[in-house]
Amino acid sequence: MHTCSLVSICVLLGLVVRWGxxxxxxxxxxxxxxxxxxxxxxxxxxxxxxxxxxxxxxNTTENDLNYWGLxxxxxxxxxxxxxxxxxxxxxxxxxxxxxxxxxESPMHKLFMRATVLVADLMIFIxxxxxxxxxxxxxxxxxxxxxxxxxxxxxxxxLIDYGHFQYNxxxxxxxxxxxxxxxxxxxxxxxxxxxxxxxxxxxxxxxALPFFCYLLGKSVKxxxxxxxxxxxIASTVLVTFALCWLPFLSGSGYAMQVVRRxxxxxxxxxxxQCLTSSxxxxxxx
Amino acid sequence: xxTVMAAADSWSWFPALALGVSLLKCLFINAYHSTDFEVxxxxxxxxxxxxxSRWYHENSSAWTLxxxxxxxxxxxxxxxxxxxxxxxxxxxxxxxxxxxxxxxFQRLSVVFTDLLFIYAARECCRCVQEPKGPxxxxxxxxxxxxxxxxxxxGLxIVDHIHFQYNxxxxxxxLLSVAKHLQHKHLQxxxxxxxxxxxxxxxxxxxxxxxxxxxxxxxxxxxxxxGSVSWRSFRPLRLLALGSIVASVCALSFxxxxxxxxxxxxxxxxxxxxxxxxxxxxxxxAWALYNVLDKSLALLGxxxxxxxxxxxxxxxxxxxxxxxxxxxxxxxxxxxxxLVCTLxxxxxxxxxxxxxxxxxxxxxxxxxxxxLGSFMFGWHVHEKAVLLAILPLSFLAVESxxxxxxxxxxxxxxxxxxxxxxxxxxxxxxxxxxxxxxTIYSFTALRKLHSGPVLRPLESAYLLGxxxxxLACEAAFPxxxxxxxxxxxxxxxxxxxxSVGVCYSFLRLYASLLRQEEKHxxx
Numbered sequence: 001m002h003t004c005s006l007v008s009i010c011v012l013l014g015l016v017v018r019w020g021x022x023x024x025x026x027x028x029x030x031x032x033x034x035x036x037x038x039x040x041x042x043x044x045x046x047x048x049x050x051x052x053x054x055x056x057x058x059n060t061t062e063n064d065l066n067y068w069g070l071x072x073x074x075x076x077x078x079x080x081x082x083x084x085x086x087x088x089x090x091x092x093x094x095x096x097x098x099x100x101x102x103x104e105s106p107m108h109k110l111f112m113r114a115t116v117l118v119a120d121l122m123i124f125i126x127x128x129x130x131x132x133x134x135x136x137x138x139x140x141x142x143x144x145x146x147x148x149x150x151x152x153x154x155x156x157x158l159i160d161y162g163h164f165q166y167n168x169x170x171x172x173x174x175x176x177x178x179x180x181x182x183x184x185x186x187x188x189x190x191x192x193x194x195x196x197x198x199x200x201x202x203x204x205x206x207a208l209p210f211f212c213y214l215l216g217k218s219v220k221x222x223x224x225x226x227x228x229x230x231x232i233a234s235t236v237l238v239t240f241a242l243c244w245l246p247f248l249s250g251s252g253y254a255m256q257v258v259r260r261x262x263x264x265x266x267x268x269x270x271x272q273c274l275t276s277s278x279x280x281x282x283x284x
Numbered sequence: 285x286x287t288v289m290a291a292a293d294s295w296s297w298f299p300a301l302a303l304g305v306s307l308l309k310c311l312f313i314n315a316y317h318s319t320d321f322e323v324x325x326x327x328x329x330x331x332x333x334x335x336x337s338r339w340y341h342e343n344s345s346a347w348t349l350x351x352x353x354x355x356x357x358x359x360x361x362x363x364x365x366x367x368x369x370x371x372x373x374x375x376x377x378x379x380x381x382x383x384x385x386x387x388x389f390q391r392l393s394v395v396f397t398d399l400l401f402i403y404a405a406r407e408c409c410r411c412v413q414e415p416k417g418p419x420x421x422x423x424x425x426x427x428x429x430x431x432x433x434x435x436x437x438g439l440x441i442v443d444h445i446h447f448q449y450n451x452x453x454x455x456x457x458l459l460s461v462a463k464h465l466q467h468k469h470l471q472x473x474x475x476x477x478x479x480x481x482x483x484x485x486x487x488x489x490x491x492x493x494x495x496x497x498x499x500x501x502x503x504x505x506x507x508x509x510g511s512v513s514w515r516s517f518r519p520l521r522l523l524a525l526g527s528i529v530a531s532v533c534a535l536s537f538x539x540x541x542x543x544x545x546x547x548x549x550x551x552x553x554x555x556x557x558x559x560x561x562x563x564x565x566x567x568x569a570w571a572l573y574n575v576l577d578k579s580l581a582l583l584g585x586x587x588x589x590x591x592x593x594x595x596x597x598x599x600x601x602x603x604x605x606x607x608x609x610x611x612x613x614x615x616x617x618x619x620x621x622l623v624c625t626l627x628x629x630x631x632x633x634x635x636x637x638x639x640x641x642x643x644x645x646x647x648x649x650x651x652x653x654x655l656g657s658f659m660f661g662w663h664v665h666e667k668a669v670l671l672a673i674l675p676l677s678f679l680a681v682e683s684x685x686x687x688x689x690x691x692x693x694x695x696x697x698x699x700x701x702x703x704x705x706x707x708x709x710x711x712x713x714x715x716x717x718x719x720x721x722t723i724y725s726f727t728a729l730r731k732l733h734s735g736p737v738l739r740p741l742e743s744a745y746l747l748g749x750x751x752x753x754l755a756c757e758a759a760f761p762x763x764x765x766x767x768x769x770x771x772x773x774x775x776x777x778x779x780x781x782s783v784g785v786c787y788s789f790l791r792l793y794a795s796l797l798r799q800e801e802k803h804x805x806x
Contacts, residue, residue, distance in 0.1 A: 005727040012720040019712045020311030110709055117712070 003140045007133070010144060011125060014151030018120070021161040022113040032102055038112065038164040039102060040068040041080065042094070048077050049084035050097040053246035054253055057260045062097065071260045074243050075199040079169065083115045116160055116168070124172035125151070131175055135182045170200040177210065186214060186228060187235045194239040201261045297421055298409070298430055302402045305434050306395055309444045313391045316707045317447040321390060322380055323347040324359070324447070325373050331356050332363035332374040336539055340549045345379055350552045354481035354536040362393055394443055400455030405433040407462035408678055425681040428728045432677040433458070437698050437721035438670045441714060446704050450667070453483050454674055461650070461675060465643040469501045473525050477532035484553055485668065488625075488657035489650050495633045496646040497525055511638065564774050566666040567700045567781035569659045570621075573613065575779050581611040621662040628656035632796060639800050644679070648796055651675050655693075655789045666704075669697035669785065684733040689791050691729065692742050695722055696784030699749055702757070703774055711757070745784060752780050 028036020047056055047063055047070065056077055059065040070077055087094040094100055094108055132147035160168050173196030180189030193210050196203045214232055218225035247253040326345045334342055339349055339356055349356060363374055370385035372378055409426040421427055443451050456479040463472035476493055479486050502525070505516035540549050565571040610616070632652040636645050654671040658664055673694050680690035698718060705714050729737050738746070756773035760766060 002727060005723050008723055009720055012716045012723070016713060016716045016720065017308070017311065019716070020308070020315075023312070023314045023709060106709070 003133075003144065006140075006144045007129060007147060010148045010151055011129065013148075014125070015117070015121075017152060018117065018157055018161045019113075021157055022116070024162060026109070026112075026162065026164040030104065034067075035102055036164070041164065041166070042103065042108075042112065043068045043101070044070055044077065044080040045084035045087055046095045046097060046100055048081040049088060049095045053077070054250065057247075057253075057257045065260075067101070069260065071263065073198045073201055073261055074247065074257065075195060076166070079119070079166065079199070086115075087111060112164070113161065116164070116166060119166055120160070120168040120172070124168035124175070127172045127175035127179060131179050131182075135179060167200070170196045170203055172196075173199060174203055174206055181210075181213065186217070187231055190214065190232045190235050191239050194236055194243075198240065198243040295406075297427060298406055301430055301434050305440075306398070306402075309395045309398070309440070310391075312444045312713070313388060315445045315713070316705065316710050317387075317445065318704070319347070321382070321447040324390060324449075325381060325386060326376070326379070327351075327356070327359045328363045328366055329374045329376045329378065331360040332366070333376050337543055337545070340540070340545055340552050342376070344376060348552060350555065352481045352484050352536055352553060353540060353549070354478065355483060357536075358482070365389070365393070390447070391444070394447070394449060394451065397449055397452035398443070398455070401439075401451040401458070402434065402455075404455040404457075404459035404462060405430060408433065408458050408465075411462055411465040412678070413682055422728075423731055425732060428732055429677060429681045431728070432680070432725060433674065435721065435724075436670075436674065436677075437717050438667075438673060438701055440717060441701060441705060442667050442670065445710060445713070448667070450670065453479060453486070454670070456482065457486065457489075457671075458674065461643075461647060461678070464496075464646060467643075469497060470524060470528065473497060474528050474532065477529045481532055481536035485671075488661070489653045489671070491629060491633055492636075492646065492650040492653045495637055496640070496649065498522070499637050500640045500642075500646070501525070506640075562663055562665060564666065564703050565778040566658070566664040566668065567696065567778050567785050568661070568664055569624075569782070569786065570616065570664075571778045571782045572786070573616070574610070575775070577610040577613045580613065584612060618662045621660055624660035625657050628660055629653045631793070632656070635796055635800050641799065644682075645799075647675055647679060648792070651679070652789075652792055652796065655785075655792065659786065659789055666697075666700045669693075669700065673697050680729060681732060684735075684737055685795055687729040687733055687737045688739065688742065689788050689795070691725060691738055692746065692784055692791075693788035694725060695746055696749060696781040696788075698722075699753060700777060700781040700785075702753070703777065715757075745787075749780065749784070752776060 026036065026038040028034065028039055051062055053074075055063055056070050057065075059069070063069070084095045090111060091107070094103055094111070128150050129147060132143050132150060136143050136146050138146075156167060156171070159165050173192050177189045177193035177196060180186070180192055190210075193203070193206070197207065215229070218229040218232075221228060241248065244254060244257070247257050322345075326347045327349055330339055330342050330349060342348065366374060366386075366389050369389035370383050372383065373381050373386040373389070375381075409430050412425045412429055414425060439451055439454070442448055456475050460472045460475035460479065463469070463475060473493070476486075476490075480490065499512065502518055502522045503512050503514070503516050504518055504521075505513045507513050537546065537549070540546055561570055561574065565574060629652060632649045636649045640646075641648075651672055654668075654675070658668050658672060661668075673690075676686065676690045676693060679686040681687070698721070702714060702718075705711075726737075756777055760773050765772065
């Protein structure tokens with residue numbers, strides 16, 4: 001059978017399984033006052049939609065950081081903002097400032113689950129397909145089997161579509177980075193990995209291999225390597241600058257963001273940090 | 285070398301396919317379920333809590349017991365297990381009771397009873413004629429048939445989302461067919477009698493069984509020209525068949541006949557008060573008839589040939605099923621549909637009487653009986669198209685012509701099931717599953733028969749189906765007409781699919797009669 005049709009069948013099966021899991025409950029369903037990760041994501045949509053970027057990471061009267069304060073880097077915030085625009089056009093009650101706390105309804109659940117699926121379809125799944133087709137060895141049947149196993153990996157599905165998170169986005173960006181590096185496009189690979197890092201700081205776990213590989217490649221190339229290194233460095237800096245643009249204007253904004261995403265003050269063994277990094281390790 | 289190849293020719297892929305689809309079914313436990321869920325919960329309650337004499341009289345719920353007694357006994361057996369999940373579901377007064385354990389039990393019972401379907405599918409796959417030579421597993425006819433049966437889209441969404449026990453019934457049907465293919469006719473007859481007593485809708489295909497068994501089993505020899513040799517009649521075989529059927533029916537209806545409740549049971553089983561079509565028209569001949577009638581009526585009013593006030597008011601697309609009349613064309617009564625159905629299946633029956641072509645000819649006749657009754661039956665539900673699709677899968681992996689008919693019938697039949705799942709949460713599931721099954725069936729059959737299977741007109745029709753699907757599911761809900769003409773997508777789906785189903789019916793008939801011609805010339 002055509003590889004194309006086998007690949008589409010694998011992808012469709014992956015999507016069916018993902019949506020099947022989505023039909024079930026999410027983290028913190030029906031559990032006031034704090035609820036769970038689902039409510040955290042909804043709250044971030046509320047915060048990013050109603051407040052200016054400079055206030056997203058600060059503890060103000062409008063933004064209570066103790067109730068699911070933003071603790072992921074800016075790209076997550078921008079993603080939440082885009083979702084919030086869509087949410088507002090469907091039903092403004094979903095992202096109304098303060099009033100939408102703990103909002104739960106079947107339509108809202110459908111919307112939130114759909115955002116995860118759309119993000120996966122745009123970022124994670126194409127990366128997986130391209131990776132399995134172009135960077136794995138073996139016959140086309142072996143590649144399709146790899147794709148099949150990859151797409152049906154239960155850990156990622158359960159966390160993203162059950163518990164509710166967007167790990168597919170950051171893992172997808174990382175995979176795009178790996179793909180680009182594998183095809184020899186180092187600058188693009190760096191951009192992709194920077195995006196992953198700016199989505200979830202957990203991707204730091206993957207940073208060392210990227211760094212060592214690119215550094216080693218540059219050193220091996222001698223003088224050309226120096227140019228390569230400079231090109232990569234500049235792309236990294238530009239990507240970071242673009243992502244952090246709203247926070248580079250005034251004083252202390254960037255430091256506050258750093259303080260939120262690396263909560264050393266709270267103690268490294270805080271439960272949330274542990275569970276989310278554990279789940280991330282499992283997926284990675 | 286040959287023995288090594290035979291040993292390596294293991295069927296290890298079959299359990300993988302079966303397990304995979306069973307796990308997928310478990311994912312749909314929390315999906316939408318229709319009123320059929322409450323129907324079966326009610327029947328669990330009735331059979332468990334009430335004495336046998338009250339089973340067919342009980343009507344505190346609108347969902348009265350209207351399947352034959354063997355199914356009631358099955359529900360009783362299930363109720364025994366249900367006690368351990370949630371005994372509250374077994375109380376008759378708990379109408380619309382849906383606790384988490386009830387849901388879990390009912391869903392798992394469907395997955396569990398599907399084991400029979402899985403077994404039957406394996407038996408059918410064993411009977412498929414494999415072409416010679418070693419072959420990659422994915423391109424073997426038995427593998428393709430296994431996927432087409434086990435992962436059938438229609439069965440998945442009707443049984444495991446909408447909620448019914450069709451897999452279990454089709455297990456009996458396919459197993460019976462497999463037994464006939466293996467020349468174990470008595471076992472096949474037994475299985476079919478059991479099936480008839482589980483769900484009487486299979487009466488539609490009983491003529492095929494009757495004629496085939498009479499002709500090929502009771503008459504053991506043919507003349508050289510192929511016609512029946514009257515002297516080879518074996519009365520003992522007829523007696524064996526008769527006693528099997530009679531004993532199964534006695535086991536099933538016996539207690540009710542003894543209690544004198546037979547008329548009541550029959551009135552429950554055959555409720556002719558319902559209308560010609562139910563709220564959503566099954567894509568059969570009557571859907572086209574209705575549309576023709578409505579169009580003529582509209583045309584008549586426009587051309588001032590008819591008075592609008594004279595037209596009967598009853599709505600054909602009303603939510604509850606009622607009697608209705610046609611405005612221009614003659615109204616259709618149950619007896620008319622019966623006559624039409626009989627007329628449609630008579631040529632097929634005559635064909636296998638005159639020229640029996642073994643079990644495969646019988647299967648073709650069975651298919652035509654199923655499809656004929658779907659086309660012309662009274663109050664046909666669109667789920668009944670599965671009765672034709674599943675047996676046709678077997679023929680599709682063996683012959684290219686049947687594969688083409690299969691693709692048209694299956695795609696239209698499956699698409700006509702879409703209105704069954706109308707909730708937004710289930711939309712991605714039905715779309716993804718449908719695409720998966722459609723892509724697989726097209727590419728696998730194409731590879732199996734080494735070349736294109738569809739004619740250009742058929743491909744164009746199926747592409748048009750895609751356009752209709754997009755229009756009905758995506759474009760219409762956002763258009764300005766959705767309030768004025770809410771039934772339009774259903775109407776469009778029903779009519780467009782009727783064309784495909786009618787076409788498949790005619791092509792199947794043509795292939796049957798052409799085979800007879802070929803046989804005559806030989």
